[in-house]
Amino acid sequence: MTVYESDLPGVGKKHEIELHGDERLVVVTHNTGKREVFRRADADSDAEKLFELPDGLARTVGTVLEGAYFQPIATENIDTVLGGDALIEWYEVPDDSELAGETIEAADVRQRTGASIIAVEHGDEVTPNPDPGAGVHAGDTVVVIGSREEVDSFHATFIASAGDGDEGHRDDGGDDGAGTVRD
């Protein structure tokens, strides 16, 4: 892939990025900061404008395309996949969960689901590695570790059974930005 840079006196700068064959993506950066993005199917065809962005937005979109930009969206559960099958997941304890107002031992978390609670967040206070006798309250956030199956079982027993069932995994459409280029 080659990127060609040229000056546009009085306007700004132009970058042409080789895509497949003769197809090129042309980015015109105006002195005002505005970016215009064009696509040219081959050397003979005229550039067709895809979109334009003001300076600030262009930078944000740029970091998203680069993969460096990450802004977690607020979801009820956020998981982190470790190696193999293991994962760590965050859950907020619903009001009517069996876990609410119980100790970890009394709820028999480990025996019933196979998953372990590795931290409890109560308001601003975080208890890492809680004792089995530690209490969990409605509205606390618990951090759970286990295999996918165990974590799902924890979710089914203590979280979803409380009736909200809101799965918020973050497999959202990360391809949107590239989609305009590919067509």
Next chain:
Amino acid sequence: MAVGPDAAVVGDLHGLLALGVLIAAATLVAAVGRRVGIPTVPLYVLGGVLVGPHVAGAVGLPSIAPAEVLTLAEVGVVLLLFFLGLEFSIDRLIDARRKLSAAAAVDLFVNFPVGVALGLLFGLGPLGAFLVGGIVYISSSAVITKSLVDLGWIADPEAEPVLGTLVAEDLVIAVYLALAVALVAGGSPVDALPRIAVALGFLIAVAAAAQLLAPRLAPYLGTSDEDLVVRTLAVALVVSGLALAVGASEAVAGFFVGVGVGATPLHDRVADRIAPLRDAFAVVFFAWVGLNTDPVAVAGVAAFVLAAAALSGPTKVISGAVGGRLYDLSPRRSLRTGLALVARGEFSLIIAALAATSPDPTIARVIPAFAVGYVLVMAFAGTLAMSEADRIERLLGVADG
């Protein structure tokens, strides 16, 4: 640009109100014309014509005398050229010299002689012909750059020779204006020689200072945006004002101040902050040209304008197309390069304003009227040539595929 022959005309509107009415008329006419796709530069001129002594004044309505806004119009000229200087880079010119110098030479040696021939043909004498040559030669950066962006040509390969040619023209026009100012002032060669020497010497000193001192002086322009704008303006106006005082071109002095600032790291910020000022003052300049314009005089040179348009439109397309070929573009893209360069505008009007100061009454009367009519026709024709490029390509049989 000093006070033209019409400066003696007394208007009824003065000071703040004169300026306000002038700008309002310019922007109103521009708003109406923009709906039908006419570029704004000639429309601002037209707005000025309407509220000037020759139209509003002639029918007994309150009018504005050109002298009311002369200084602000001069600021407009200085800032227009300051911006050319800001974007002008000797290094860039040297990088592209092989292709560009050939393309720029074709542009100059085709179009300038066409203008000179027209000037001689219409009986304006050698100096008049020299001025018409400049008016006909120089394309409009403002009109063309805007069309390139509006039509999306900016992302196509023809943008490079078009913008390159415009930059080369900027350098030619700086040298040209320096000479023209000295020549227009007239007088016997013996009297004129020391004056010309002082004027050119001053500009050379400014140019040298821009190259050598600018990087060292740049820190004194300040760090806040406010300081930067105010001090840059102060330097540009003092230097260009001094140029006027010694009989040199204030526009060219402004150009070199721009070159100096452009060579420093302040370039982008200055461009950002001064651009709105330039836009506002340039409107005053264009409208001021309109105040000086008598529509009857423009109608009187209609044959001259039409002959010039009919001749210099096609020659610009041809010279531009040759330039495109020199940049290794396809025939179709070369044609588009030529079509893009047709529009004439602000610089032709700057030359016209200079002609208005000539002691030769024929030059002072005919050339400004010619330039206004010519710019009206060519700005519109150039914009039309670009938006109708597809049809013109098919007509000439150079459409690819």
